[in-house]
Amino acid sequence: MGRYIARRLLQSIPVFFGATFIVFTMVYALPGDPIRALNGERPISDSAQAALREQYNLDDPLVVQYAKYLGGLAQGDFGETFRGRPVSEILLEKFPITARLALLAFAFEILLGLIAGVLAGLRRGSFMDNLVLVSTTVVVAIPVFVLGFVAQLVLGVKLRWFPIAGVLDGWYSYALPAIVLGSLSLVYIARLTRTSLVETLKSDYIRTAEAKGLSRARVVGRHALRNSLIPVATFLAVDLGALMGGAIITEGIFNIPGIGREVFLAIRGQEGAVVVGIVTAGILIFILMNLIVDILYGVLDPRIRVE
Amino acid sequence: MFRRQDAGVLDLETPRDGHLLEVDDLAVEFRTDYGVVHAVNQIDYTLDPGETLAILGESGSGKTVSALAIMGLIERPGRISNGRIVYKGIDLLTLADREHRSIRGQEIAMIFQDALSALNPVFSVGNQIAEMFMVHRGMSKKESMAVALDLMDRVRIPSAKERLHDYPHQFSGGMRQRVMIAIGLALDPDVLIADEPSTALDVTVQAQIMELLASLQSETQMGLILITHDLGVVAEVADKVCVMYAGKIVEKGTVGDIYDRPAHPYTERLMASIPRIDQKGGRLDPIKGAPPSLMHIPSGCSFHPRCPRARPPRCNEEVPELREVALGRLSACHFAEEVLSDDG
Amino acid sequence: MSEHDPRRGRDTIVEDEEEEEARPGEGSRATSFVPAEGATAAAAAVEGGASTYQASLWGDAWRQLRKNPLFLISGALLVGFIVIAIAPGLFTNIDPAGANCDLGNSVDRPSRGHLFGYDIQGCDYYTRVLYGTRVSLTIGLLVVGFDVVIAIVLGSIAGFFGRFWDGTLSRIADIWFALPTTLAAIVFLSVVGERGLLQVSAVLIFLGWPTLMRLMRSSVLSGKEADYVQAARALGASNWRILRVHILPNGIAPVIVYATIAVGIIIAAEAALSFLGVGLQLPNISWGLMINAAQNRILSSPHLLLFPALFLSVLVLTFIIIGDALRDALDPRLR
Numbered sequence: 001m002g003r004y005i006a007r008r009l010l011q012s013i014p015v016f017f018g019a020t021f022i023v024f025t026m027v028y029a030l031p032g033d034p035i036r037a038l039n040g041e042r043p044i045s046d047s048a049q050a051a052l053r054e055q056y057n058l059d060d061p062l063v064v065q066y067a068k069y070l071g072g073l074a075q076g077d078f079g080e081t082f083r084g085r086p087v088s089e090i091l092l093e094k095f096p097i098t099a100r101l102a103l104l105a106f107a108f109e110i111l112l113g114l115i116a117g118v119l120a121g122l123r124r125g126s127f128m129d130n131l132v133l134v135s136t137t138v139v140v141a142i143p144v145f146v147l148g149f150v151a152q153l154v155l156g157v158k159l160r161w162f163p164i165a166g167v168l169d170g171w172y173s174y175a176l177p178a179i180v181l182g183s184l185s186l187v188y189i190a191r192l193t194r195t196s197l198v199e200t201l202k203s204d205y206i207r208t209a210e211a212k213g214l215s216r217a218r219v220v221g222r223h224a225l226r227n228s229l230i231p232v233a234t235f236l237a238v239d240l241g242a243l244m245g246g247a248i249i250t251e252g253i254f255n256i257p258g259i260g261r262e263v264f265l266a267i268r269g270q271e272g273a274v275v276v277g278i279v280t281a282g283i284l285i286f287i288l289m290n291l292i293v294d295i296l297y298g299v300l301d302p303r304i305r306v307e
Numbered sequence: 308m309f310r311r312q313d314a315g316v317l318d319l320e321t322p323r324d325g326h327l328l329e330v331d332d333l334a335v336e337f338r339t340d341y342g343v344v345h346a347v348n349q350i351d352y353t354l355d356p357g358e359t360l361a362i363l364g365e366s367g368s369g370k371t372v373s374a375l376a377i378m379g380l381i382e383r384p385g386r387i388s389n390g391r392i393v394y395k396g397i398d399l400l401t402l403a404d405r406e407h408r409s410i411r412g413q414e415i416a417m418i419f420q421d422a423l424s425a426l427n428p429v430f431s432v433g434n435q436i437a438e439m440f441m442v443h444r445g446m447s448k449k450e451s452m453a454v455a456l457d458l459m460d461r462v463r464i465p466s467a468k469e470r471l472h473d474y475p476h477q478f479s480g481g482m483r484q485r486v487m488i489a490i491g492l493a494l495d496p497d498v499l500i501a502d503e504p505s506t507a508l509d510v511t512v513q514a515q516i517m518e519l520l521a522s523l524q525s526e527t528q529m530g531l532i533l534i535t536h537d538l539g540v541v542a543e544v545a546d547k548v549c550v551m552y553a554g555k556i557v558e559k560g561t562v563g564d565i566y567d568r569p570a571h572p573y574t575e576r577l578m579a580s581i582p583r584i585d586q587k588g589g590r591l592d593p594i595k596g597a598p599p600s601l602m603h604i605p606s607g608c609s610f611h612p613r614c615p616r617a618r619p620p621r622c623n624e625e626v627p628e629l630r631e632v633a634l635g636r637l638s639a640c641h642f643a644e645e646v647l648s649d650d651g
Numbered sequence: 652m653s654e655h656d657p658r659r660g661r662d663t664i665v666e667d668e669e670e671e672e673a674r675p676g677e678g679s680r681a682t683s684f685v686p687a688e689g690a691t692a693a694a695a696a697v698e699g700g701a702s703t704y705q706a707s708l709w710g711d712a713w714r715q716l717r718k719n720p721l722f723l724i725s726g727a728l729l730v731g732f733i734v735i736a737i738a739p740g741l742f743t744n745i746d747p748a749g750a751n752c753d754l755g756n757s758v759d760r761p762s763r764g765h766l767f768g769y770d771i772q773g774c775d776y777y778t779r780v781l782y783g784t785r786v787s788l789t790i791g792l793l794v795v796g797f798d799v800v801i802a803i804v805l806g807s808i809a810g811f812f813g814r815f816w817d818g819t820l821s822r823i824a825d826i827w828f829a830l831p832t833t834l835a836a837i838v839f840l841s842v843v844g845e846r847g848l849l850q851v852s853a854v855l856i857f858l859g860w861p862t863l864m865r866l867m868r869s870s871v872l873s874g875k876e877a878d879y880v881q882a883a884r885a886l887g888a889s890n891w892r893i894l895r896v897h898i899l900p901n902g903i904a905p906v907i908v909y910a911t912i913a914v915g916i917i918i919a920a921e922a923a924l925s926f927l928g929v930g931l932q933l934p935n936i937s938w939g940l941m942i943n944a945a946q947n948r949i950l951s952s953p954h955l956l957l958f959p960a961l962f963l964s965v966l967v968l969t970f971i972i973i974g975d976a977l978r979d980a981l982d983p984r985l986r
Contacts, residue, residue, distance in 0.1 A: 011825075018826030026839055137975065141968035143919045145926050145942065146960040149949060157950070204424040211378055211419075212490065213412030214442055226429055248833060249923065263834060264927070267841050275838055282831050302474045303428055 004304070008294045012287045019283045023276055024066050069276075078277035081266075087277035090262060098251075098258035102243035104174050105182035110236065113186040117193025121228075122220065124198055132194060136187040148180045148253040155179075177254040181247050185239050192235055196228040203227070230300045234293045241289025319395040319414065326353040326393075327530050328377070328415075328498055333390035335372050335381060342602040346372040348554040349389065354498065354530040359521075361533045361545035361562070363577075367598050369554040370534045374500045378417050379407040394498070413443055416496040420503035422483035426475040432486045433459075433471035439493035458489040462519060481512035485519065492523060499524075500532045505540060513537075517544050538581055542566060550574050553599050553609040556629060559637040570638035570647045572614045608641070616642060708901055712980035722976035725969040732966055736785040745778040761954055768954045771944055780958050783938045786931070787966060790848060790921050791914040794855045799910050801860045803903070806867025807894060811875060817868070824861035832858060836920070840929040851930055855917055866909055870902030908978040915970030922963050938963045 072079070078087040120132035139147070156176055200206065201224055209223045248260040255261075259278060266274035298304045335347040347369045354360050362370045375381050377392050379399065392399040394415065399407060419425040427435060436458055437451035446454070452471065459467035462485040475483055484504060491499055501520060505513035521544055524531050533545060541548060541562065548565050550558040550573065558571040569575040576594045596613040599605055605612055611622040621641055629639040632647060640646060716722050735742060752774035761768040767776035809820040839854045840846060871894075874880065880897050888896075924930030925939025933940065938959035945955035 011822075014822060015825045015829050018823070019829035022826065022830065023835065023838065026835075026842060137971055138968065141915065141919075141971050142964045143922055143926075143960075143967070145923060146956075146964065149946065149956060153949060204419065204421065205427040207380065208419060208425045208487075208490075209427070210380055211411060211417045212439060212442075213408050213410070214438070215408065218442065223427055223430075227427070242831075248837075249927070252927075264837070267837055267929070275834075279831065279834055279838070282834065283829050286829050286831070301429060303476050 004298055005291075005295060008291055012291060016283065016287055020070075020280050021066055023279050023283075024069060025062065073280065078281065079273035081271055081274050087274050090274070091259070091278065091281055094257060094259045094262050097256060098247075098260065099244060100171070101174050101178055101181065101247070101251075101256060101258060102240070104171070104178035105185070105243055106236075106240055108178055109182035109186040109189055109239075113189030114193055114232070116186075117190040117232075118197060118225070120190065121194040121197030121201070129194070132190050136191050139183055140187050144180070144184060145249050145253060147183065148177075148250060151176060151180050152253065174256075177250050177256060180254075181243070181250045185243075188235065188239075189232060193228070193232050196231050197224060200224045200228040230297065233300060234297050237293040237296055238289055241285050241292075244285055244289075319397065325396055327356050327395065328354040328532075329391075329393040330373065330377065331391040331393065333373060333376060333392065334388045335369075335376050335385060336388050337385040339384060339602075344601045345554050345604060346385070346601055347376065348604075350549075350551070350554075350556045352549050352556070352559070354532060356497065356530055357524070357528040359524065359531040359533060359544055359546045361535060361541040361548045362551060363535060363538070363541055363548055364551035365536055365598050367553075367601060368551040369601070370551050371502055373551075374417060374502060374532065374534055377415060377500065378411055379404075380417075412439060412496070413494045414496055415498040415500065416491040416494070417500040417502065418484075418487045418491040418504060420505075421507045422480070422487045423475060423507075425487060426483060428475055431472045431474055432478070435475075436486065436489050436493060439490060443494055454493075455489070458493060459486070462486070462489045462492070462523075464489075479512075480508050481515060484508060484512075484516050488516075488519065488523070492527075495527065496529060498530045498532065500534070502534045503536070504533070506535070506537065513540065514543075520544065538577065550577075553604050554601055555609065555639065556637075557610065557639045559629070560635060564636055568647060570632050570636050570643045571640045572616045572642075572646055573610050575646055576613075576615070608639075616646070618642070708904065708981065712977070715980040716976055719976050719980070721972050725972040725976070728965065728969045729973065732784055732788060732969070735781055736788045739778075739781045739785065742781055743775075743778045745775045760952070767958045768952075770941070770955060776954070776958060779936055779941065780938070780962055782936045783941065783959060784962065784966070786848065786935060786937055787918045787921065787963070790852050790855070791918040791970075793852050794859060794917045795910050795914045797852075797856045798860045798863050798913070799906065801856075802863030802867050802906060803899075805860070806864045806906075807871050807899070809864070810868040810871025811890070811894060811898075820864070821868070824864055827858070827861040830858070832920075833923070836924055837927065837929050840924065846930065846932045847935060848931070851921060851924070855920065859913070859917070863906055863909060863913070866906050867902065870905055871898055874898035874902045904981045905978075908974055908981060911977055912971055912974035915967040915974070918970070919963070919967050 069079075076088060078091065080086050081090070116128075116132050120126075120129040123129055142150075201220075206219060206224055209219045214223075247258075248264050250256070251258045251260040252264060263275060263278045266278070330350065330352050333347055333350050334345070337344040337346055350369075350373060352360060352362075362373070364370045372381070372385070376387055377394075377399070379402075381387060387400060390400070394410065399410065402410075426432070430438075433452050433455045436455035437448065440446045440451035440454055441448060444451075456467055456471055459471065464470065464482055464485050470478070475486070478486065484507075488504070491501075499520075504520065505516045508516060517540055520531065520533075523529075531544075533541070535541060545562045547561050548559070549556045550565070550571065552573050558565065558569065558574050560570065564570075565574060566578065569578055573594075580591065580593050582591055594613055599609060599612070607621075607623045607625055608614070608617070608627050611617040614622065617623075618641075625641065627639045627641050629637050630643075632638045632643040636647075638646070752772045754773045757769060757771055757773045761776075765775050765777060767780055770776050770779060805820055809817045836854055836858060839857070840851065843850050843854070875898065877897075880893055883893050883897055921930055922937065922939035922942070925937040926943045927939075928943065930939055931937040941959040942956060942963075945952070945959070949956050
């Protein structure tokens with residue numbers, strides 16, 4: 001198991017470098033004056049430009065720039081905003097908000113998703129099954145921003161069940177955006193659980209379990225579920241990572257000052273360093289979550305451990 | 308989390324003049340989008356304690372389905388459309404699901420081929436054997452694992468103690484099959500159905516497994532139903548044989564009789580198609596054609612398209628009855644006597 | 652960093668076989684009764700009675716699809732959309748370019764002759780929404796079309812030639828997967844100067860190929876192991892022939908299924924990007940742009956949100972339904 005983890009770790013390294021390099025390149029090396037990109041449209045004196053070039057190593061070849069950037073990263077320096085505020089500070093400030101939203105959405109999607117998926121999978125072709133299939137298809141087709149608006153309108157304004165924007169009072173104000181955010185993944189989870197369960201129930205070992213005279217509850221609950229939830233669990237881990245990375249659109253619609261919104265504003269304001277910094281943090285989280293998924297997979301499925 | 312099921316053995320006794328297990332006029336069909344598949348077509352057989360009955364046939368002959376029917380494992384779109392399955396005097400088909408379930412595993416057990424896919428990959432083998440005791444006998448995990456260990460010894464798995472917590476994929480094919488057998492025998496069933504137990508294994512391992520089954524059977528005097536297409540295996544182990552073709556039994560008799568002097572052209576051709584070690588050169592003699600689709604079973608005698616002895620119009624039109632053609636020998640052929648009298 | 656990373660989520664819906672380890676055998680119960688095709692034909696030939704049918708993956712799939720009402724309805728809708736995209740002139744004779752826009756009509760409700768009302772500039776909304784179809788469909792099909800071609804080529808190379816090629820290409824795909832889609836798209840698009848159809852498509856093509864490539868690679872990998880491929884090799888077939896004749900025809904199936912759904916995803920993605928302000932720019936017509944303009948007026952002029960959102964959702968839905976139906980039809984195990 002240890003070797004398996006080590007191997008996965010090693011494989012993550014080039015991925016990290018490759019991904020961050022691409023982002024870095026895109027932001028800093030595309031046509032257009034990077035100083036302009038960094039500054040926005042503000043007018044700037046020649047000496048200030050030269051100073052900035054020096055500071056951001058813009059006269060160095062790209063690869064060197066990247067190397068220096070990585071060096072800074074290793075020391076926890078994720079870059080700065082144009083006004084000099086460290087990105088790491090921004091991250092620390094905004095992350096808890098995004099985290100709350102993410103966790104709430106996560107809880108919502110797991111609960112509903114698993115239950116719906118299991119019920120649908122057990123009674124294939126039944127009302128529940130068709131309901132799950134239809135509703136998931138429809139929800140997925142409606143773009144998230146439309147869904148967000150509609151939810152805001154219907155549930156927030158018309159029915160007044162939830163507060164519609166901002167994060168004023170505690171957890172409840174996160175409820176509506178969490179539902180919207182979670183609804184997408186809920187769809188995947190329900191479908192994945194259903195499909196996985198249906199597949200598993202066709203396996204030979206399920207037939208063996210029945211031949212052993214075990215009750216239906218035990219056959220499904222113990223033998224089938226344990227196997228069919230493996231892919232679901234790994235999906236959940238990755239999803240959590242993605243949620244933690246911030247949801248731009250949802251945060252935008254519901255005016256939640258989290259990381260997603262921060263990045264979006266940075267792009268608008270052409271704060272290249274902030275964008276790169278936050279995206280890099282996001283890539284790190286992604287890689288971390290993937291490692292966790294791999295470990296999780298090894299724990300859940302004994303066949304993988306022996307490699 | 309799961310309540311343990313009814314612990315304890317059921318109170319069943321074979322009536323004095325009855326058989327341990329009797330399958331009577333059984334028919335199983337599957338309704339698919341493409342038509343109705345008659346997997347099993349009015350078959351009968353009996354089994355007594357200590358007896359080994361081999362059900363011989365090619366894939367698609369319906370042999371596994373009949374066993375699944377005994378176990379009550381036929382599911383939609385399949386259904387048992389006719390017949391009785393009498394175990395110790397009780398027709399299993401009249402039982403409620405729960406009652407039937409209590410018989411499964413405890414009284415009648417079934418083991419399957421390809422233990423790699425037939426065993427749950429995420430639980431240790433010890434766990435899977437022990438489950439029988441935890442669920443059916445209400446024993447604790449510790450006790451159950453101890454008994455499981457004994458069973459693993461009994462099916463001759465070496466170093467059982469170290470391997471109790473290993474997973475199925477860590478065992479070789481033969482060892483896995485022994486685990487399957489251990490699960491099957493766990494609760495001392497009176498009938499064991501073995502579905503192609505040695506098919507997925509090498510020849511030498513096959514022999515070991517069959518030998519194990521035979522010795523276990525003589526210890527416990529359980530009835531053994533062996534489902535296979537392997538003539539060699541049948542010859543070694545079985546007492547009596549039912550030959551199935553296209554969902555029907557076409558010949559019944561003792562092993563010796565059937566092998567020496569078959570009474571049905573299909574059996575005859577089967578015997579002739581086995582390559583023999585004393586054959587020198589020459590061609591192999593397979594049965595021409597292929598088994599029919601169970602959705603479109605040929606009219607009259609289902610074997611007639613491939614039968615070298617077929618004589619229209621009788622063979623095309625008239626379905627032969629399974630009838631006694633000699634002492635203890637049944638055959639479903641219009642010309643069984645001829646087959647019988649031709650030697651070899 | 653995206654709440655709707657299409658690449659990741661969709662993998663699971665199409666049951667991406669990512670794991671190298673074998674899954675438990677999915678033997679169906681009582682398989683012994685399933686008729687072999689050869690046997691059917693042989694028996695039928697002998698009997699002269701029962702029908703003979705040629706069973707092939709695509710043939711069977713088509714037969715099943717024809718009977719699927721959802722597929723038929725979605726297919727009809729899709730055809731409708733395509734017609735609208737190709738010849739919007741059939742449905743409206745107003746020029747969307749703005750010649751008829753009159754600020755005096757700004758955000759007026761639907762009325763006779765103007766089915767969907769007017770937008771903020773006072774232009775006929777119905778016309779603009781219809782023309783939006785063309786843009787969305789074009790981008791969707793263009794992006795997925797290119798990605799499919801790239802994926803088939805790279806996926807076949809990776810799957811077939813293994814070892815070095817597979818290692819490299821898979822590593823590269825992994826890097827792509829580590830990039831958060833929405834963010835990366837936003838970043839790339841915001842540094843590109845003018846954002847027309849081509850630029851937006853290019854970015855989406857650039858970001859989307861790995862998922863399809865992985866699917867193709869999986870298919871080729873498992874196809875390579877098949878017995879009939881070994882047999883073909885033994886008979887002296889060249890690599891090219893094996894790929895073309897034996898592996899590709901069946902191997903393409905999951906890719907086609909996913910590609911169909913992907914068109915829907917790309918259409919939605921373009922709308923999202925335009926909504927955020929980093930996608931298509933005016934004077935291009937995009938439903939995303941329209942929805943963006945509508946967001947501050949949802950309560951006062953709901954028609955501004957309603958119509959483009961409706962068209963968008965339905966178009967995406969049709970692709971998803973068709974993709975799902977395709978998947979069910981092509982999956983031999985679901986019979």
